[in-house]
Amino acid sequence: xxxxxxxxxxxxxxxxLIFFTVFALVVLPFTTSFNExxxxxxxxxxxxxxxxxxxxxxxxxxxxxxxxxxxxxxxxAGSSVYLTEAWMPLAxxxxxxxxxxQSIILLTLTxxxxxxxxxxxxxxxxxxxxxxEGTLIVNIVRIVVPTLLxxxxxxxPAIFFHxxxxxxxxxxxxxxxxxxxxxxxxxxxxxx
Numbered sequence: 597x598x599x600x601x602x603x604x605x606x607x608x609x610x611x612x613l614i615f616f617t618v619f620a621l622v623v624l625p626f627t628t629s630f631n632e633x634x635x636x637x638x639x640x641x642x643x644x645x646x647x648x649x650x651x652x653x654x655x656x657x658x659x660x661x662x663x664x665x666x667x668x669x670x671x672x673a674g675s676s677v678y679l680t681e682a683w684m685p686l687a688x689x690x691x692x693x694x695x696x697x698q699s700i701i702l703l704t705l706t707x708x709x710x711x712x713x714x715x716x717x718x719x720x721x722x723x724x725x726x727x728x729e730g731t732l733i734v735n736i737v738r739i740v741v742p743t744l745l746x747x748x749x750x751x752x753p754a755i756f757f758h759x760x761x762x763x764x765x766x767x768x769x770x771x772x773x774x775x776x777x778x779x780x781x782x783x784x785x786x787x788x
Contacts, residue, residue: 612709613774617767639692647692648675655695659739668747679747688743694758696735699766703731710774711782719783726781727773734769738762 638644652675660672669681678685707727711720738758746754 609710609712610774610778613706613771617771644692647695647697651695652690652692655736655739656690658736659690659743662736662740663743666744668744677743679743681747686746688746690739694739696731696738696766698763699731699735700728702766702770703727706770706774710777713782714785715782716785719781723777723781726777730769730773731766734766738765 653672656672656675656677660670660677663670663677663679668679671678671680671685675690677688677690679688707724711723742754742758742762745757
């Protein structure tokens with residue numbers, strides 16, 4: 597039996613998450629501007645090369661599979677997807693910064709707030725799994741859509757989507773996820 601988490605403590609948690617979302621939207625322009633500088637600093641760290649050599653190629657293969665399914669001729673090679681229909685292939689490079697580490701950090705921060713309360717362990721784990729799966733899907737979409745934009749409309753629309761709309765989609769996903777989690781996933785622990 598699912599208990600609605602929007603009762604006394606659930607409502608306050610949900611209000612905190614809404615506040616967090618509004619705050620994130622307010623700071624989004626500053627975050628987007630700061631992201632490039634932060635990326636340059638973090639790229640010098642050792643674990644970044646491990647992510648680039650392992651996670652980015654997996655992400656690229658997933659993106660290439662989706663593009664192929666959509667009928668876009670492409671080839672995955674390392675950390676790049678090559679759109680092969682033109683006289684010269686268009687290379688879409690996916691670096692470690694594009695795979696969604698910021699989304700995972702945001703999701704983790706919302707877990708710290710959203711999973712407070714006396715919910716069952718099972719429902720908390722279900723929320724974590726669904727949150728991670730959804731965030732991974734959103735991150736793939738955030739790469740597929742700009743690639744399609746670059747393929748059909750050129751570089752500028754793709755960059756605009758990647759830098760601005762993609763971040764907004766992540767925030768919309770997180771708000772939708774928590775709304776669903778509070779109403780359908782999280783179950784109050786009955787103590788037995």
